[in-house]
Amino acid sequence: MAENWTIDSVRAALGAKKISARELAKEHFSQIGAQNPKLNAFLALSEERAYAQADRVDALVAAGKPLPVLAGVPVAVKDVLSTRGVTTTCGSKILEKYVPPYDATAVARLENAGAMILGKTNCDEFAMGSSNENSAYGPVLNPEATDRIPGGSSGGSAAAVAANLAVASLGTDTGGSIRQPGAMCGVPAMMGSYGRVSRYGLIAFASSLDRIGPFAHNVKDVASVLHVTAGRDPNDSTSTTAAVPDYVAELDKPVAGVRIGIPKQYFGEGMDGEVRKKIEAGIEILKKLGCKLIDIEMPHTDYAIAVYYIIATAEASSNLARYDGVRYGLRVNDDSLLAMYRKTRGAGFGAEVKRRIVLGTYVLSAGYYDAYYLKGQKVRSLIAQDFRDAFTKVDAIVTPTSPVPAFKLGERTNDPLQMYLADIYTVTGSLAGVPGISVPCGKVCGGKLPVGLQIFGPAFGEARVLQLAHAFEQAGGATV
């Protein structure tokens, strides 16, 4: 088993010259070489780039210069984030050979902070999925139980951290794609507020929902990576000018007296019984920490999946119109331009992506726009209002991350609707634009399968969310 490095332990070991950044990179590539043939968490490795960065860090250490905050930290990046010179496929055949000429801002910020980019992690095609089984390059296996899915769509990023193949990773979350695999692989995973992290260089799925966020071994490292990646970027007009607090410095603020809302709509039917017990035990921990528990109502929760699959598919059908065989990616030739478009897209996209393009095009088409898309946008307002109302009474909201632990490969692939319902507790926060984290909250099925506790905060309230998650973790939440 690989060593369980953290940002702090990497920093200490480099400072004490117990290991060099190059050795650390080599150790991680060696572990990836040993484990990836089975787990399939990585689609591409960027060894040249990682070692070049390692040498820069080692030169700083040798010269006794101050080290940037993520110096020598080995990180993995979901394959929907553009990486200069490193193949970026989005888990799709249509981008099998695509090599971006520039870096996503989030990736550039990690590297500027000293991180070593190890490679690109597997994911559901264009981030569409909840189990990683929609990748054109095969599913990722859950390191905690290899007959199970790792969750999705950022399954590779979750599995890479859980298997100690990276100290931290970046994923993306549109309806739960960071938090749900974080829960299922047993690692903390966070989606910041809409607009918190620049999406420049993120290959778009649903633009009013997509967010970038970290996975790590502990909440402190999640806070650190979020802090490095957050903040205004002139290249993304949806990245906000809101100030970025020092999440790490504020982590130890006391949580006693914090008001936590428990929405009854998240504890109804459909939740696994063992998961429920773990979440209830997790809530007891928060109570012992002095948090004030308040029962709240979020009456439109039950409509969130329906709204999500209108809005996300509509935006996807629009965003994915760019894959036309002209400027990048696959082309299937034909003498007619329109037939070339149709053949290229028919051959390049996988089943789930096509299903969503068809649904999204349908809900946007003449005669159906008002009944579906406009209706969805209106109910989205009601869901966002549920959150605003709740945050007049409480400081944070606690729920399960997923109604079930990791399921078996193939168990839900024939029933798209059942697969969609796995996101029932995460899509609400995506639609509302608020930040959310999943933290490990015990294991079920004979102590084998991790459960995640989800904490939502108000928009740009990441600091409080992280404080609660950190306090929960320090109080033994992971082994409840």
Add this chain to the structure above:
Amino acid sequence: MKISREDVLRVAELAYLDLTEDELATYGKQLNEILDYIGKLNELDTANVEPMAQVLTDDQTADATLREDIEVPCHGAAELLKQAPDPEPPYFRVPKVIER
């Protein structure tokens, strides 16, 4: 049945997407199930609800935060063109669309 085979075919044409007969049948069936589920939104009276067309608050929308419109050089064109399936610098080549 809300969606027929012809409906799926029409939508696929709008989306420039070639689908096989099997795909048309499978997607037709699955989309009907999904749309039935989505139909639950009709339980809600939204006559007086504004659609949520913007996630960010007004002071953070693109209009509020855009930079001055100053020309900035883009150096990536040649490199971008290398990613095209059929480039002819400085152009992207496509099948003929205009008959002489």
